[in-house]
Amino acid sequence: MEINRRIFLGAMLYVVSASVLPSELKKVLKLNVFKSDAAFFNADQMTLVYDLANIMIPTTNTPGASDSHTAQVLDELMVSWASSSTQRQFTNFLAQFQSKAKGANNSNYFSLTKKEREAFVEYVDGNAFEKDRNEFSTAYKRIKALIFHIHYSSEEANPNFFLVPGGYKGNLTESELSAIHKRKYL
């Protein structure tokens, strides 16, 4: 294979978001703002991707996209996996997303409250799967699929994953299964 790329194996030091907002505003917005550019996305784009991922898969009683560092992994994949057309598609999408958010809310996406941002992403999600078949919703669906793939293939989302199960049992009760999960081997 002649293609030479930076290789991404999944293990990395995650760029941690740092808030540059005054603390009052921070409470209302609940927005993690990246202050420096990442591997592919610039700081603004990272802030948006991180926010989108968290709205799609929030932290509840189980880990969410921020716990699985989904945005940071996506950023790495943009360098190691994405073709130039995907790179273009995603950066265009992020720009369009910002301007659509502004059009719909009369305000910059980053200035919206958490609730408003969630409502807007939900609106985009609904349209993408129900009505629109355009470049914007196609790109949205791709980003969503990637965010889900990254999160649900992460260590955080798979606490009962066994690299070496030790055997197979096909007829267990729930308590037998939990006992196996607890002792971490068949």
Place this chain on the structure above:
Amino acid sequence: MNKEYDVIIVGSGITGGWAAKEFCERGFNTLVLERGRNVEHRGPEYKDFQAPWELQNRGMPDEELADNGHYATLRKKGHLYKTDALHFFVDDKKHPYSFPKDKPFMWTRGYQLGGRSLTWGRQALRWSPMDFQANAKDGHGIPWPISYDDLAPWYSYVEKFIGVSANKDGLETLPDGEFQTPWEMSYAEQYISNNIAKRYTDRHLIIGRAANLTSPSQEQTALGRSKCQARSYCRRGCTFGAYFSSQSATLPAAQKTGNLTVVTDAIVERVDYDESSKKALGVTVIDTNTKERRQYKSRVVFMCASSLGTVQVLLNSKSETFPTGIANASGMLGRYILGHVTGVVASADVPGGEDKFAFGRRPIATYIPNYRHEKRADADFVRGFGFQTTAQHRSSTRPTAKEKGIGIIAKQNVGQPGPWRFRAFMYGEVLPYYDNVATLHPSKKDEWGMPLLHIDAEIKENERKMIKQAAKDIEEMLEAGGCTNIEVAATPQSKHIPMGKQVHEMGGACMGSDPNTSVLNGWGQAHDVPNLFVTDGACMASCATQNPSLTYMAITARAADYASKLLQRNII
């Protein structure tokens, strides 16, 4: 380096590994020539200890590959196109082959030490006596010159060495063998199996027969192999040596004897023929890296380069006596390209079992063996089909990435246990057709100067009729199995079904008793060239419905034993 050997074996995959072991253990100075790179057992190319989050690009191959036309065949197969084992499959942009535009052929290859023994699905099934009788009985193809009884002891021999975990099912259509402890069925599989047994005497849902160790023998342990850990990451290579591959089993056994030489990065371009002795002299190879040619000589040549790989080399081995390829006096070389066909996929819910769960990743599916060998009143076709099936885990709700839904509610809905869902894939027998043929492309060559193989093969009327019947049968069986929500998808009669998709390509140098209509005799020995043997899938005269590799292994071990005796007596 020594250029003269007793035996040259072309290819180091499932059959090449077996030939190497057999000749080395009988004391012959043996050379294995492999076109691919060296792959070390338990070396850095094995990815079996990577969790999903550790796979390169989370399992997704670099998009530039597809954009630049790489791995066209593998991309069409879908599930194999992942970074966990992509390096064990051939990129057909680098190694092109050819087919008519309206008959795409899917050729899934592995060019490396170990060939596809590293990535195979390990379903290890014997053929039945009926399978070897089929050609003679219904007049399609060339009658087999061997019977089940000829192979039976060799099946036992290879099963004991490779380790096959299976149940003794006592079926005439799928003879039992030398088995280790079988894998267990899931709740749902057992439920359907029991119900099917109540309704039919000729149809059975059984646990698959896996070349994965469940109770290793001393011989296997001595080779450094150990029990399967139910990870089902086999195609990444197995650090435990738990499934059978050339690397885990045959090559180390051959190596132990001190009689084995392996040369990798050596493409066999042709088998050299000596006009005066009327024997194969050895082979000419092209160095993969330098592109230089060199020759090796031997008393015997065993072709184990995989069915179509072998056909390509033989067709390319032209001489005065054999202007269309070595051992091709009959004109049959390249003819009767075979394979299995899938035209029906079914799935269904299995009732009950809400309180049942599965743990571990069983490395084998369940199986419904062919029950239609004999033409029945309701069948307007000959031969038959079986089904590869599974319900090893209960379904659970998947993330909703491909539909509407985000946030807390969408997240809560992920991973909820759902019903047990059973899936079945038809595996039908494609008849031996004279005009399903592989030839050398008249003008196109690969980067080493080898003419491309041009494969012109298709399924026909008989297979289309089989598909119709398979759809009816599986629906009936799932109903009898007690299933609900049955969905059966049959490929429409007008839709093209590519040959090769089931990776069990065979034929092209078939066995037969008559030198005028076949390339090889019952020992896999060329009718026209007594020291040339073909023991990979090219030698098959029909393809039955079972996964074929166990049969190739038995044929190879038997042929090596026969050739050894001829060598010892200086007959070849």
